[in-house]
Structure formats: C-alpha cells, structure tokens
Amino acid sequence: MLLDVSDTASDVNLAFGSSVGGITIGPDNSLYGLGAALIRIDKNRKVRTVLTEQAHGAAGLLAQSDGTLLFGQGHQVKKVGPNATVSVLAGASGTSRKPGQPVPSSVSATAVHFGGDIPIPFGIRPDGSVLIADTDIVWALKDGRLSRIYQTSAKSAAGEQLSLFAGSTVDGKGTAYVATGSQTQQEHVGDIITTDTNGQSGKIQLPSTVGGISGNPAVLKLTWLAGDESDGVFARAYDDSGDYVLHIHSGQAELVARSTTVNSTSKCALAHPIDAKKLPCALPYALAYHSGTLIAGGESGYLLDIATK
Template sequence: MAVRAGIRITRLLAASVSVLALGAGCSGGGGGAGVERGIPTPAAGKIAAFDLSALSKDYDLNKTVVPRWSLVATDRAGNVYMMDRSLERPEVMKMTPGGDVSRYAVAVFAKTPTAMVVRSDGSLVFSDSTTSAGAFRVISGNGTETELKISPDYLAARPIGERPDGSLVVSEGGNIWSLKDGKAARLYHQSKDVGDSAVVDPSGTVYVVPANLGDVVVVPVGRQPYHAHESGTVPGTGTPIASMAPTALTPASTGGFYALGADKAITETIVLHVRGDEASVLAKTPLSGRTCAPGKQYPALANSCGARAYIVQSGGRVLLLGNVGTHDGPADPALALIA
C-alpha cells in the first residue's frame, strides 16, 4: 500500500475562522491515569488525545503538520510521512506506529509540491506545478533524487497511490492512469477533474470520490469501474452518510478508505470508513470545538475536541492530525481511535 492522503480542507478552513475562538474546554469526560508515552491506544468507542510535539526531543511535529500546507502519507508498514510544503527546504518527517520520529529526507522545490506518495521501495514521489514538464520528482530514502517520466501531455498530474504490482496510480484531468515500466494504461475517465479526490487501497482498488459520498466510483484491479452508493446515517443527527463531503482521504488496511467528511452545514467533522457500498461512522468532532487534553480519552461520538485537517491509518489506529485553522496558543493535540 502506498498512500497520498488527499487534502481538501478549504471549506472547513473558511468555516473554522469564526468558531476557533469558542470553548477552550473539551466536554464528554476525560479518562486515563496519566499521559501514555508514544501514540496512545484508545479504548473501544473512545478517542484519545496526544501531543505530537512530545513524541521526540529532537523534532516537533506540530511544526510540520500545519494548517493547509502539509502533505501527509503512509507506507505499507503504517509509518506516517509528513512535510510542510510551504517551506523552501522542507524536511520529510517519519513517524512509526510506535511513535518514533526521525527525519527521512530533505528536499528543495522550485515550485510548491501538490502531492506526495510513498512507494513500496520507500521512495517518495512528488508532483508540483512543474509536472507539465513531463516528470514526477522521486527522492529515495538515502536522499538520491531522480525523475519518473510521464506524458508531457498530462495536465496537472499527481500521484495518488501504488498498486500491489508496483504500478503508480496517477490522476490527470478527469483521468486515472496506471504507470508501469514506461507504459500508461487509462483506468477510468470522468468529465470533471479528479485532482486529489481519489485514493488507492491495499488491494489496488482505486476509489474516486466526488463532491459527496452519494456516488463513489470504484475501480478494482482487472474489473470495470462501478458506482457505489453509500447508505446509512450519522448517529445522533440522522444526517445521510451519502451527503457527507470528504475533506481528506486515506486508505484502510482492511480495504476501502477512511475519510473526514463534513455535513452540509459544516458544523462537525465525521470520521468514516468506506468500503464498496458499506460505510460506517467511527467518530465525530464538532468544528466549534477547540481542544482536548493530551493523555485523556473521550467518547468518540460525543466530544468537543474540534476538527482536524488530516487523517491517516498507522498500525491499528486511525490518527487525526493538524489544526484546521490557525489560532493563538499551542497546536491542538492529535487524536487517535481504533481502526
């Protein structure tokens, strides 16, 4: 599994400006007797808050996972890779499922990167606004830089994941392509641009997610694309899951993908697992929430921890990272829940 966690947080960011000053506390009740070292493992039905900056004495991940500008991805082992793409010389930080943090790579970009994928060999594939020149930038774990040639006719191409056979899956305009051994095969086409609204799960199935979860396109390996229609409602509100607008996507190790979804009123963020026609709600956080205390756990479906910008799976946990918007004071803690 290779992952690019798509980031579409503009709507949440705009909505959050007016509510971030509300309520500094986190309701729903805290639990736990002290701060757990590393990334916490919450109880079933709970969401656990933890401080990214406390994971390492050498690297403060709160300075890497920032509103709007971070790229976040994972590899097959559940390691999380993070980069603040707003910097001229950004560092790619690596966080293991156990919470160990290290600097994985350093790069200089002439143009701001638009996507990052971690391949099975550990190399990082980047797209940016110069991709129209006909190549993706590739940085290996030892720092070696190369180029992956793509068609010069591609428009705003970006990598979105890797299939088990080693082929790189790329979105370009309204197309999804598979690239391997210098050859390209088109997997899917639609009239609207795909952009970052697609994800590749461990089986190689590509999910293309439109404006909401009411019409998800599934592209399995060796089969024709089909449309999946998610049913069910959000607990406590009755809001149809199909109406949720995804703001971030990441593959799920059991198949399908995890998503952060916003309701139409943009009052809360829903954490979902989608696989085929099935969708389930793991947690929900109100946009108007501010923070929860690191080291404590709260009910996953009834808390005021506030929305987070990015979602990844690391080992047996789903992690919600990064503030949605900027505010005075320390960064909001990351959140963990059972995958």
C-alpha cells in the same frame, strides 16, 4: 493525541499545521507529512526533516514498500530515495496537457504531458501499480509506462472542468476511490467513484443512514480518503453540524470519529485516550492508514491517532 505540531517555527508545523499536501504511513509505521516541508515522524515520535526547499509546491504523498516516497510537483511525479535524493519518475517537462483532451490508453511515463494541475500519486495496487490523479485522468504507472484507467468528461453546474479529488485513495484489493470537484463544486461522499482492477467503474454504495450522523451520509462534503487495506475506505467528511470519519465498506458505513468543534486553531489537550466519537477538539483535515493505524493530521496544531476497532 499523537503529537502537538503547533510550534509555528518548526518544519513539522510546515508539514501539518496549516495546509497539508499529503500524508502517508511507511512500511515501518513512520508517518510522513507534506506541506511547505516534507517531514518524518517515527514510531517513537521523533521528528526528522526530509526535505524543505525541494518540497515547495509539491502535493500528494505515497510511501512505497521499499521506503521510498512519491509526490507530485510541477508537471511531474517525483521519487524521494535514500539520502533525500529526488528524481523524476513520470512526466515530461514543458507545456502541460489541456484537461479534457483525448489521451492514449498507454504511454511512456517519461513522455507524457500531465494536465494543468499537479499530478497526485494517491495509491498503490497489489500488483505494484502506482495510481496517479492527473486533473481529469487516473493513470496506473508500472514498469515505466502509464495506463489510463479512468477519465472524466463531466463539467460542473457552472460549466467548469471538473478535476479529480486530491485526497483520493485505493483499497487493499486495488480498487481506486476518486471524486471530482471544482472551485465552485465541492466533492461529496455520494460522488465517490470506484474503479476496480478490471476497469469497471461505478458510484460507491452507501446506506441511507449512519448511526451518529443526522441526514443522508451521501451529502457530506469530502476532505480526504484513506484505504483500509481490505475492501473499503475511511472518509473524512463534514457538514454544518460537525466533522466526521466514516468507514465505508461492502455497502455499509460506520461512524469512526466525530467532532462538533469547528475552530481548528484551538489547542487540543488530550492527556489520555477518549471516545473518538465525542472529540472535544476539531478533527484534522487529512487521513492516513496502515496496518491498523489511522492518523488524522493537517490544518490543525496536532495529530490524532484514532483506533479503528
């Protein structure tokens, strides 16, 4: 266990203890969490509050190589700089774009009207482009301009507009991993769509079975994705039998962690490292990965550090 965050009076609990809007690991291996507050946990487990009121209503969280942070709030993508200064990086104020309507292939970052949901910055490509999930569109932000790299026009079985998955990610080669869902249609592992740096999109390649999981992994429901900084992705997923973390890459998939404990409000007392495939505690909701470190946090009273090899 990395940290107990069950103290309901603390800002770290506001970031991780219940609903989590974002989680990321910075270049110095500090962990950041975004909920009702934005907090930082350094490698010595020292906790510092970055933002409180200014983090309200924010979602999506990225750490850039220069140590600045990005998140979405309202109809804008914002940057948190030195001394917790917050500035607008993309998105015009005013009326939001109606999801599904056509948009230009390229537009000034400060002129665009994002869709009805909060724009979610979810990954950075090797060329420095920031990928943003904007309801039904994936934008790549670079040098003050947004380039449209993917747009879905699909509807749910109930006729609802499908929105892009808030827990999307990008791998080390710049391939984006997204999925779509709605209020009545949950995202599944087999629904993950990949879009590479050449603009080619397709469904993720999966084996029909994975050791340690009964049934087809494609039907597992998604909660979060984290790129592995190579050519794959870690997926936090679940079914009626338990919660899982899978490592998906090159058409293969391996089980990394598994829990059959569904009560996320229970205490988790791990005095020493244990087999992640036999967790006695509920598996937290969200994932972050950087340089060999995989962290699971959110909607539980603790953070877990999971070995990936």
